Amino acid sequence: MNPVNTKPYSLPPDATWLITGCSSGIGKAIASLIATKVSSGQRLIATARDPSSLSYLPDDNPNILKLRLDVTSPKSVTAAFSDAAKHFGSNFRLDVIINNAGYSLSGDTESATEDETHKETETLFFGTARMTTAAIGVMRQAAGRGGIIFNISSLAGQCAFPGHAYYHAGKWAVEGWTESVAKEMHPDWNINFCIVEPSGVKTEFEGHSKAHTRPHPAYQGADMPARRLEMFVRKGIEMGMGMMEPSDIADALYKIASRGECVPLRLPLGATAWKMVKAKHEGALGELEKVKGISGMGQEL
Numbered sequence: 001m002n003p004v005n006t007k008p009y010s011l012p013p014d015a016t017w018l019i020t021g022c023s024s025g026i027g028k029a030i031a032s033l034i035a036t037k038v039s040s041g042q043r044l045i046a047t048a049r050d051p052s053s054l055s056y057l058p059d060d061n062p063n064i065l066k067l068r069l070d071v072t073s074p075k076s077v078t079a080a081f082s083d084a085a086k087h088f089g090s091n092f093r094l095d096v097i098i099n100n101a102g103y104s105l106s107g108d109t110e111s112a113t114e115d116e117t118h119k120e121t122e123t124l125f126f127g128t129a130r131m132t133t134a135a136i137g138v139m140r141q142a143a144g145r146g147g148i149i150f151n152i153s154s155l156a157g158q159c160a161f162p163g164h165a166y167y168h169a170g171k172w173a174v175e176g177w178t179e180s181v182a183k184e185m186h187p188d189w190n191i192n193f194c195i196v197e198p199s200g201v202k203t204e205f206e207g208h209s210k211a212h213t214r215p216h217p218a219y220q221g222a223d224m225p226a227r228r229l230e231m232f233v234r235k236g237i238e239m240g241m242g243m244m245e246p247s248d249i250a251d252a253l254y255k256i257a258s259r260g261e262c263v264p265l266r267l268p269l270g271a272t273a274w275k276m277v278k279a280k281h282e283g284a285l286g287e288l289e290k291v292k293g294i295s296g297m298g299q300e301l
């Protein structure tokens with residue numbers, strides 16, 4: 001049983017969606033999809049660090065609001081919520097928020113700087129946490145109308161790979177934090193949480209969005225695990241192996257929001273993600289059995 005989202009969720013016909021990181025990739029695909037629903041009554045708040053990157057959305061529709069938003073800045077988050085409230089007036093509600101903004105810091109963990117690691121966790125975790133907290137406040141005031149908070153994690157929020165330690169740290173923090181906050185909600189508020197865990201998607205994620213630590217001389221051998229993984233990922237991307245389109249993610253999230261069923265707390269997306277998460281849990285069960293004798297400390301398990 002889903003221990004958190006226990007009631008079916010019904011998307012209101014005039015739902016308002018807020019999405020972070022809409023300049024490219026998954027955020028752009030979701031914003032583009034929701035823009036097509038505006039003529040049937042839904043509303044879109046599309047956000048980006050540089051609002052000129054949102055020129056793919058129409059300028060002349062009052063139900064599409066484009067806002068500047070950098071999730072690492074508390075001031076920017078407060079300003080975006082206040083601008084949205086001003087724009088929609090007494091009609092301001094938030095039904096679905098998609099915390100999508102993020103990037104990967106990759107490379108050798110020993111050479112990662114304080115600055116690089118704090119920026120990564122500030123974006124992935126604190127950005128998601130401050131947006132979620134602000135959204136809960138708005139959703140709570142809508143007297144049971146509630147909503148869905150989609151926090152975009154990753155397959156990397158469940159399984160860890162070499163050479164991405166701080167990316168995993170940020171995504172695992174999102175996972176644990178979201179699960180805890182979801183359990184803090186009163187059921188009558190009808191606020192649902194969904195941690196989204198895609199495997200590879202064809203976006204700017206491996207391109208200009210990616211940050212790299214300085215290569216550490218001790219880790220440069222071709223047999224080092226992170227170098228081998230990089231080679232495997234590069235080949236996979238070149239061959240388009242198992243990579244999803246950003247529109248696949250948009251369609252899946254729209255389906256979860258609109259199908260009138262309970263919202264899953266976790267949603268691996270892509271066959272790779274689903275199989276790897278399953279294998280991880282099965283492996284963990286085996287590991288758990290192996291330590292049973294020690295863990296039990298003489299008690300019956």
Ligand SMILES: NC(=O)c1ccc[n+]([C@@H]2O[C@H](COP(=O)([O-])OP(=O)(O)OC[C@H]3O[C@@H](n4cnc5c(N)ncnc54)[C@H](OP(=O)(O)O)[C@@H]3O)[C@@H](O)[C@H]2O)c1
Pocket residue numbers: 020021022023024025026027048049050053069070071072100101102103104123127152153154155197198199200201202203204205206209
């Ligand atoms: N692509 C994949 O294979 C994959 C797989 C699993 C999970 N994800 C997750 O999916 C999410 C979207 O990534 P993507 O694949 O669509 O890559 P993307 O095309 O690089 O998009 C990332 C978006 O995040 C924005 N962003 C970064 N830092 C931000 C900040 N401080 N404030 C606001 N926006 C910020 C970027 O804006 P700028 O244009 O201003 O940089 C861009 O719009 C990320 O959370 C990523 O971790 C991706």
